[in-house]
Amino acid sequence: MKIRLREPTIAFLFLLPAFIGVIVFYYYQIVQTGIYSLHNLQHTADWQTQPFVWFKNYATVFRSTYFWQSLRFTVYFTFMATVLELAVGLGMAMATFWVSRWLGGILRAIIIMPWVIPPIINAMIWRWLFHADVGLFGYILVSLGLVDKPPLFLTEPMLAVHSVIFADVWKNSSIMAIFLLGGLAAIPADIYDAAKVDGARSWFRFRKVTLPMLLPTILVALLFRGIDALRTFDLIYGLTGGGPGTVTETLSSFAYKYYFTYGKFGLGSAYAIVVFAIIVGLAAVYLSRIRRNMRFKE
Amino acid sequence: MSRERKWLVGICILVVLATLAACGPTPTPQVIKEKETVVVPVKETVTVKETVVVPQEKTTVTIAYNQYFNMTFGPADPPIVAIKKAVESKYPNIKVELLVTSTEAKTWHDMYTTWFMAKDPTVDILGVGGYWTAEFAEAGWLEPLNDGVAPDVDPKITAKLIPAYLEAHTYKGKLMGLGPWWGGIGGLYYRKDLLEKYGFKPPQTYDDVVTIAKTIMAKEPGMTGWTWSGKKDVALVNRWFEYLYGFGGKYFDDAGKCAMNSPQALAALEYMVNLIKDGISPAEVATWKEEDSMVRFVSGQAIFHTGRQDMLFWLDNPEKSKVVGKWGFIPNPAQPGGRRSGTYEGWAFAISKFSDSKDAALKVLEVMFDFPVQKELNLSQGPVQAHMDVYTDPDVIKNNPNMPLIEEIAKTALAPLSSPQYPEIADILAEEIHAAITGLKAPKAALTDACARIDLATGH
Amino acid sequence: MSAKLSHRYRTQYTYLMQTVVTILIAVFCLTPMFYILSTSLKPRGAEYMIPLELWPSKPTLQAYRAVLGIVEEAELASESKGSMVLPADQARIVKSLSFVTPLRNSLIVSSAVAAFSLLISSLSAYAIARLRFRYKIQSLIFLQLGAMIPIAVTIAPTFMLMRSLGLLRTLLAMIIPNIFYNVPMSTWLIACYFAELPFDLEDAAKVDGYKPIQIFWKVIIPLAAPGLFSAGVFAFLGSWGEFMLASAVSMGIPAVQTVPAAMLNFSVQFRYEWTWISAAIILSVALVAFMTLVFQRWVIRGLTAGAVKY
The missing domain is CATH 3.40.190.10 (Periplasmic binding protein-like II)
Structure with a gap:
């Protein structure tokens, strides 16, 4: 017997494993989290036997001043981190193209390095570099004579916020640069040559040729990083633990705390759903962007 | 059309099975718990006196505590060694294992929460901070030790423990743990x-x-x-x-x-x-x-x-x-x-509600709070301990000449x-x-x- | 003549500037790792000495031996003057926290994740990029939207799911979810690469009598190797660094901890031993760094066709 599968059927079969996994590990989990968030769950996740409380957990979340504070920090962190990462990443990517071929190869290898470091290990690294007594950063500032004694990078509120952002920028400028390298490589060389022949100066070339050509890539990379930064957890957990006070607590670290420190699965789930809702907004923009640029076989 | 659908369903199932099977053979180290049968081979047991070696049912009791259980700061064995020795001589068919937790109270606590949420039977005896007792007891994660339902601790053991400390580990009239094995x-x-x-x-x-x-x-x-x-x-x-x-x-x-x-x-x-x-x-x-x-x-x-x-x-x-x-x-x-x-801050030991060998765990717990082990704990880690006889023991006083200073402090304990x-x-x-x-x-x-x-x- | 001279100066000036820029970027990207490397080579306790040494005067591999659990009691004894913990106890603790186990676990987890997520996502990417069916874009978005969900949202139910499957405290509890955490991104990267290949490949293959699965396996996959490769690296790195799930499902048991979970545990247990912590950091980064370095050309090439191309 010979089987003839039509193309849509084959496509369906090919997509099936991915779909099943994504449903089980993402969509089902959201539904489950949603169910948790409507129950009063203290030190248990058996929601069937626990009281159903409608939206009481959400009310608690929105009433808490610390939710709004962590939301503010999360948004500030995301904004600062992505903008700085874009600036640094773009600089590094442009430099790679600008320098000679030989140096460019070296630069690419160097730029990719911070990207491979796992976030929690990144947090460890910066904990040591920002050490209050023998941290490299404080030491450099002191030897340059800028300050008398090492600043308390992770204890003073304003410093702590920006130390966290700096640590994130250090690691993630790298992936930003890699994305932009891809974008730059895709700009046809003859456009440059044409601009050069016209006698355009380099700044003008950058503004009028490179930037517009690169803009879609920049936008997608920004959205990609933005979504990632909104979910930041590991870095905070390892570097400041949310301190000083609750100044550097992100929404994700709040949710985690409610789950595994306080055992309040209901309230933690409400936090998680709120994070999800915020991200969906950004994700919608991201996906519509991607969709517009589709060039698949129709 | 219908034939095609049949095939479709068949292949669906195959793909799911293949995905599952593919995940199967990866090595999965697991903490093995449960009862293990240990047959002692005659040839290797040079010092064993028995001529007939009977296969013994050994129950493993796992204690969760931090790295300090592996350390000693005085003239005695580290706590886990002292406990293992004492248990072995009294209950030869119980094997004690240490599961090392974090030394940071917060991470330690969160680790317990995940275990309890998972209703994990591996750990039998848990070292708990005095300030966790109420939370864990309220959540129903600890086994009460005096509620008339086994396991209940032998009153002869508790009679020798300082009542004020036991009070600190009691929640709503139920004794949730014995302590402290060490306190600050x-x-x-x-x-x-x-x-x-x-x-x-x-x-x-x-x-x-x-x-x-x-x-x-x-x-x-x-x-x-x-x-x-x-x-x-x-x-x-x-x-x-x-x-x-x-x-x-x-x-x-x-x-x-x-x-x-x-x-x-x-x-x-x-x-x-x-x-x-x-x-x-x-x-x-x-x-x-x-x-x-x-x-x-x-x-x-x-x-x-x-x-x-x-x-x-x-x-x-x-x-x-x-x-x-x-x-x-x-x-x-x-x-x-x-x-x-x-x-x-007293560190007590409690029995997990989800433990699969509560009776053996209780026996180990009783050994831990009996005089010999309590004295060893004092010598290796310093005071304070729950057992009242420890404080008058000559070895302990010789080892800790500053002991009387503690009495004044203990009066102000909050x-x-x-x-x-x-x-x-x-x-x-x-x-x-x-x-x-x-x-x-x-x-x-x-x-x-x-x-x-x-x-x-x-x-x- | 003068024009030529100025041109030469210009070239030299440009060359100088290029070198300066390269050095600046290198300093930015490498200083932290360099300092960690330097700390890891210092003898125990020397990391707290002021003035700080940027590079140890007497480099030693002692910290690496401690981290790998092959340090001798005597060595710890000579180094730990003033420490409250006895060398014998320390040696035992160091051995019990050897970093070999987490490195091995992470290798198993990450390789398995990379392999399976590549397998699954190349299938789905092929369907999306090269097969004709309705709801194509919807399928892609369905997958992508999943990837936007923070692990903080899914961690609690995933944990309970792994519990009911009896997989807690096993590596499988990290492998299976991580495969699917990486599938959406991999699908996207690979699909973009597949879309670059000429569409008449299939028709030619059909003429040669290839079945659909053969076309996929024998024609498309080999041609898309760079794209697959960079997706694989992404999946490998993603699961190498995944922390929240790993620390929840390993439940603090060293035998099943991957590098990030073990790293946190290690840094808590040896809070003041920064030479050791640094050595552990270097060990856990070295392998992935080396891998990425060797293959960086392919990774970037794969990405060029990938997610962020307009």
């Missing part, structure tokens, strides 16, 4: 030599401390006034409780609402903040854990230090300390109207705040107090916020 009480260390040199007596009130520190710091350049642990952590909360009660405040009012926004509490927090503002305590205290905070005192660079009693046992050891013979240890001071208080919401309350307090001492918030605002959040957490 906060007190004030001071430089006896310096105070004598400048004609001061040991301080009685918090104002005394400031006066003394200011005078000596002016005359002895390079000296730090007062060190304590101010990292955003449980240790900071413990220190805060001492100031709170020392200034006449308390945790809750009679209705169970948070009372830490009272004028007394405000005075206490303002005092802490001023210590840093006036330079008596360096700004670094806000980054110090207990181990960091003691460094300056031990190396002779600080006049006062607040910490647990455990430093007593090595402050006179010249290898570890530069202040041999130059120090004193007294209960924390108090302002008029306040209570001299040292926060008591029971930790007991609430099923303790982890959240401790976090809130750590955050707010830390915000105040780092200058992020005014003390009044910090306390108002703390109480509002605590009442929200406890449902008042």
Whole structure:
């Protein structure tokens, strides 16, 4: 017997494993989290036997001043981190193209390095570099004579916020640069040559040729990083633990705390759903962007 | 069409099976628990006297505790070794295993929460902080030891344990654990030599401390006034409780609402903040854990230090300390109207509700709180222990000549705040107090916020 | 003549500037790792010495031996003057926390994740990029939207799911979810690469009598190797660094901890031993760094066709 599968059927079969996994590990989990968030769950996740409380957990979340504070920090962190990462990443990517071929190869290898470091290990690294007594950063500032004694990078509120952002920028400028390298490589060389022949100066070339050509890539990379930064957890957990006070607590670290420190699965789930809702907004923009640029076989 | 659909369903199932099967053969190290049958081979047992070797059913009892169970600081075996030996001689068919937890109380606690949420049967006996008892008991995660339902601890064992400590591990009339196997009480260390040199007596009130520190710091350049642990952590909360009660405040009012926004509490927090503002305590205290905070005192660079009693046992050891013979240890001071208080942190052992060998676990627990092991614990780790005979044992007194100092401190012991919401309350307090001492918030605002959040957490 | 000279100066000036820029970027990207490397080579306790040494005067591999659990009691004894913990106890603790186990676990987890997520996502990417069916874009968005969900949202139910499957405290509890955490991104990267290949490949293959699965396996996959490769690296790195799930499902048991979870545990247990912590950091980064370095050309090439191309 010979089987003839039509193309849509084959496509369906090919997509099936991915779909099943994504449903089980993402969509089902959201539904489950949603169910948790409507129950009063203290030190248990058996929601069937626990009281159903409608939206009481959400009310608690929105009433808490610390939710709004962590939301503010999360948004500030995301904004600062992505903008700085874009600036640094773009600089590094442009430099790679600008320098000679030989140096460019070296630069690419160097730029990719911070990207491979796992976030929690990144947090460890910066904990040591920002050490209050023998941290490299404080030491450099002191030897340059800028300050008398090492600043308390992770204890003073304003410093702590920006130390966290700096640590994130250090690691993630790298992936930003890699994305932009891809974008730059895709700009046809003859456009440059044409601009050069016209006698355009380099700044003008950058503004009028490179930037517009690169803009879609920049936008997608920004959205990609933005979504990632909104979910930041590991870095905070390892570097400041949310301190000083609750100044550097992100929404994700709040949710985690409610789950595994306080055992309040209901309230933690409400936090998680709120994070999800915020991200969906950004994700919608991201996906519509991607969709517009589709060039698949129709 | 229908034939095609049949195929489709068939292949669907195949793909799912293939995906599952593909995940199968990966090596999966697992903590193996349950009963293991150990057949002792005759040839290898040279020292075994029995001629007939019977296969024995061995039950494994797993104890969860941190790395300190693997260490000794005195003339005795590390605790886990002492326990293994004692259990082996009394119950040869029980095997004791140690599962090492985190030394950081917060990570440690979160680890337990995940185990309990998973209803994990691996761990039988858990080391628990006194302040976790209420939470775990309320959640139904611990096995009550005196409720008339097995396992219940032998009254002969509990009769020898100090009642006040047992009280701290009792929740709603039910004994949830035995303790402490080791405990800490906060007190004030001071430089006896310096105070004598400048004609001061040991301080009685918090104002005394400031006066003394200011005078000596002016005359002895390079000296730090007062060190304590101010990292955003449980240790900071413990220190805060001492100031709170020392200034006449308390945790809750009679209705169970948070009372830490009272004028007394405000005075206490303002005092802490001023210590840093006036330079008596360096700004670094806000980054110090207990181990960091003691460094300056031990190396002779600080006049006062607040910490647990455990430093007593090595402050006179010249290898570890530069202040041999130059120090004193007294209960924390108090302002008029306040209570001299040292926060008591006792580490107890409880039996998990989800344990699969509770009877064996109870036997091990009883051995751990019987005199021989308690004495070993004292010798290896220092006091305080639950067993009352330990304190009069000649070996113990010989090993710890500073033991009598503890009696004074123990009188001021302050029971930790007991609430099923303790982890959240401790976090809130750590955050707010830390915000105040780092200058992020005014003390009044910090306390108002703390109480509002605590009442929200406890449902008042 | 003068024009030529100025041109030469210009070239030299440009060359100088290029070198300066390269050095600046290198300093920015490498200083932290360099300092960690330097700390890891210091003898125990020397990391707290002031003035700080940027590079140890007497480099030693002692910290690495401690981290790998092959340190001798005597060595610890000579180094730990003033420490409250006895050398014998320390040696035992160091051995019990050897970093070999987490490195091995992470290798198993990450390789398995990379392999399976590549397998699954190349299938789905092929369908999306090269097969004709309705709801194509919807399928892609369905997958992508999943990837936007923070692990903080899914961690609690995933944990309970792994519990009911009896997989807690096994590596499978990390492998299976991580495969699917990486599928959406991999699908996207690979699909973009597939779309670059000429569409008449299939028709030619059909003429040669290839079945659909053969076309996929024998024609498309080999041609898309760079794209697959960079997706694989992404999946490998993603699961190498995944922390929240790993620390929840390993439940603190060293035997099943991957590098990030073990790293946190290690840094708590040896809070003041920064030479050791640094050595552990270097060990856990070295392998992935080396891998990425060797293959960086392919990774970037794969990405060029990938997610962020307009």
